[in-house]
């Protein structure tokens with residue numbers, strides 16, 4: 001189908017696609033239907049689009065990243081407000097649709113045809129270059145940030161420096177060239193993973209405003225001691241904090257999902273240690289590991305849950321896990337070349353658990369859900385001190 005400018009709008013709507021009939025018409029024109037397995041519930045309420053744009057505070061200086069543009073409903077609203085949009089879509093049927101619906105804005109839009117969970121910083125840099133953004137030394141920085149531990153990179157590249165975010169290049173240099181906002185109606189199956197992964201990997205993102213299943217938003221924003229507070233809440237909270245949300249019912253989508261939804265905004269932040277110093281990436285990664293261990297069995301004390309979790313583990317490499325600043329298990333002995341990384345041994349951690357709880361001044365008889373994020377950071381710092389090989 002030949003691309004036209006028929007979606008440029010002018011009817012007072014933020015997006016001409018934000019009705020069930022317009023959505024149906026686009027799908028029919030391209031001979032496709034919605035795919036349940038890809039979470040294709042398209043937005044069909046212009047007011048919801050307006051509220052998303054307002055919550056995300058999208059303005060003409062913003063470069064926006066979108067995951068799952070679908071037929072372009074939210075994308076059009078974003079393109080009307082932002083300097084540019086890079087979108088990530090894995091459905092191979094949709095690029096042709098988007099070439100049609102987004103034709104009027106083609107010069108400020110680029111598409112990455114990939115699974116959002118496989119996207120790298122290089123993909124985003126390449127997409128920005130397509131639009132014409134000056135990426136400068138970012139080419140080096142972002143690929144490096146995704147290939148090696150981020151803090152190791154921050155000490156070795158010449159265009160890098162310490163910053164509030166400990167990013168691979170100074171934040172003020174990143175912001176003009178790479179997207180600083182993720183705004184998306186996320187596919188629900190991967191929503192929670194995408195948000196945590198992107199905060200960990202794409203340090204150029206300052207804020208994330210996303211439509212997710214209501215229960216996921218509840219987990220993202222859960223308070224200590226509540227039933228929704230878990231390892232995910234703690235790990236996300238090590239990178240970001242909630243900054244507003246609103247509910248969205250099933251009737252605002254085509255087809256309607258079986259669940260309630262919410263749009264939530266999360267702003268990047270650097271957590272502080274008890275003494276007010278910013279937590280280092282190493283401590284953040286170690287705190288995330290402890291959170292996984294402490295919540296592995298919610299009914300157990302943290303001492304018992306951590307013991308069970310770590311005793312089944314071999315070597316753990318902290319910090320050289322590619323796109324993630326987390327930890328990963330490694331097989332056998334490590335050869336050299338892991339500068340900036342820490343090696344941990346599961347059995348060794350078990351032996352050091354009493355000393356770790358002692359150093360962090362945390363009663364090992366407590367349960368994971370009672371620990372604040374700062375207490376997880378204290379445990380992360382103690383873990384690094386007591387149990388690194």
Ligand SMILES: C[S@@+](CC[C@H](N)C(=O)[O-])C[C@H]1O[C@@H](n2cnc3c(N)ncnc32)[C@H](O)[C@@H]1O
Pocket residue numbers: 038039040041042043067068069070071072073074075088089090091114115116117184185186187188190
């Ligand atoms: C809930 S729809 C949102 C569509 C559109 N943004 C809207 O608001 O109407 C989710 C979109 O994500 C896409 N998607 C699903 N899984 C994906 C993945 N792993 N990576 C990238 N896109 C994905 C789907 O094909 C679909 O276009």
